[in-house]
Amino acid sequence: MAKAQRRITALDVARVAGVSRTTVSYVLNDTPSQSIPQETRQRVFDAVRELNYVPLSAARALRRGRNDTVLLVTPDWPLGRLFSLGLAALMDELEGHGLTLLSRRQIPGRPLAALWREHTPAAVIALSGDEADEQAMREAGIFFARLTSSRTGDVVPPQEQVGGIQARYLAAQGHRHLGYAAPADERFRAYRDPRVLGARQACRDLGLAAPDVVDIDLTREAAAAAVRRWVNRSPAVTGVIAYNDEYAGALLSGLRELGLSAPGDLAVIGVDNEPLGRFISPSLTTVEQNHEEFAARVAQVVADGLAGTTSPMPPPADMLSLVVRESA
Amino acid sequence: MAKAQRRITALDVARVAGVSRTTVSYVLNDTPSQSIPQETRQRVFDAVRELNYVPLSAARALRRGRNDTVLLVTPDWPLGRLFSLGLAALMDELEGHGLTLLSRRQIPGRPLAALWREHTPAAVIALSGDEADEQAMREAGIFFARLTSSRTGDVVPPQEQVGGIQARYLAAQGHRHLGYAAPADERFRAYRDPRVLGARQACRDLGLAAPDVVDIDLTREAAAAAVRRWVNRSPAVTGVIAYNDEYAGALLSGLRELGLSAPGDLAVIGVDNEPLGRFISPSLTTVEQNHEEFAARVAQVVADGLAGTTSPMPPPADMLSLVVRESA
DNA sequence: TTGTACGCGTTATCAT
């Protein structure tokens, strides 16, 4: 039985390759200030393969002062669908850039600094962040990507735009009086408020009355009640913006219960392009947030930031697409 | 302007607290073999707070030979919905145990060892793994959690059980001749095959004929064609198992196109409990895989494994629940 | 071109 065997270090590689440990390091990091003959390099590579040597990230990090990782700081409220699904994609994208994603939850009281001081990542991704935090990280040489920022532009699609797209589409279909089915659940505030705001702004820009916002629970009964309110209103609401496809589904269900249908009696538009939306009747018109595109964009911003390249950062609206079907 | 300031180390804490570095380390890790007077401990804690000291994980890892991280090795085929959604939850759960999740994609050619040798995690989570890999990790003192294992029992719900539950439910509703709507897309093989197998086994156990498996694309037309085949068969198929809710939705849509309906003409049961399933008509009967429970279970297994506790590992079937609605 | 030597911050062994 083999005794618990020692780790294979760069020194072992050096011995096998018949060079010094320094040379191994130079070759593996191809240090620009050193020129190693090709033959020597090959000997090192051969030894690496033979020994299955892999550098210990902890030692690298200790020495270089930073890890080849990206720290994702997640908020304490529940992540939306865009984020949950984008997470796996983000990991892949970053790995393509030689980076490993690790994530920690943001504790409201605790300062952000505690997290990156502990992990010393190459970059930090956060939904939002103090000016002070950002400054401190800059000084520490850590690239900081803030996903939502009113000043520098967002990486994440501004939720205002989501509401705006919905409102404009309904208006384009001839609807003059809109409703908004918003979640009563407080936990969705972070998404709900900007979406409602965006819809309201779009209506104002279009010269329409502000949408009639109704907070509903996610039940057919609550949805039916809202529908009744809208159709009986005068002037009647003819198009309604749903917070997401789930709420849109509830509205469709409520309409059926009342013997009404979309889009004739009430047009409905959702958000998220849930898989079932295309198979229901009427099929659901919706706004899709492409989470893979989202992940790719975030990864690109980080990679560019680390490379010192000024990230092009095209408008995030590209990540939003309108999926027109039958319900509106 | 402050010059790029030095890191705050345990030595700084020691100086402020008026003790030695060693004592600081003892207090912070409360080393069992040492008993430090309460007053000294407090002085150390105060100094830590005052200086906002946070231990550098890289240095810890280098010295202790392992990180406080869990390495998730993901397969190279696309992760299912259970996994994608469970990922965020898994991160949270592990953080609750003082662990940080980091993930790397499994490269088919590359040995698993390259990954954990580099990161030296406390534990590794993988979908599957060599016997040799497992052995090597055991020797290296790394806990290995294999999510699917035919021998030791799975952490992830066996997909065979999913198919079994679906088949048994339909049988309990009186259906004697079943169909299975499977994805034609090759990328779903890893889930598709065990689910079909489970359904087939359940049918055999129940004395039913094997389900008529039809591979379909995710379109209404393909679904309608399959439906036509089933209802015209003799004996007619009266209940059909869908690979997931999306395929179930396609079937429902196909039924409508043919002027038929569920469950009267053909009962349909799905998998995943997609959000829209409860609002469509007929509402969708389905098997739910609770991804949060899944994440919690995985985290528990890892935490128990690290603590040396023998994990209780109750049957993963708890993670599956039947959601009975109208469609079957 | 290659080798020697030091330090990164922490934990653990051994004295005191």
Add this chain to the structure above:
DNA sequence: ATGATAACGCGTACAA
């Protein structure tokens, strides 16, 4: 009960 000191593996200035 506390302190001095030696590793952990790697990168790099400097010497040869």
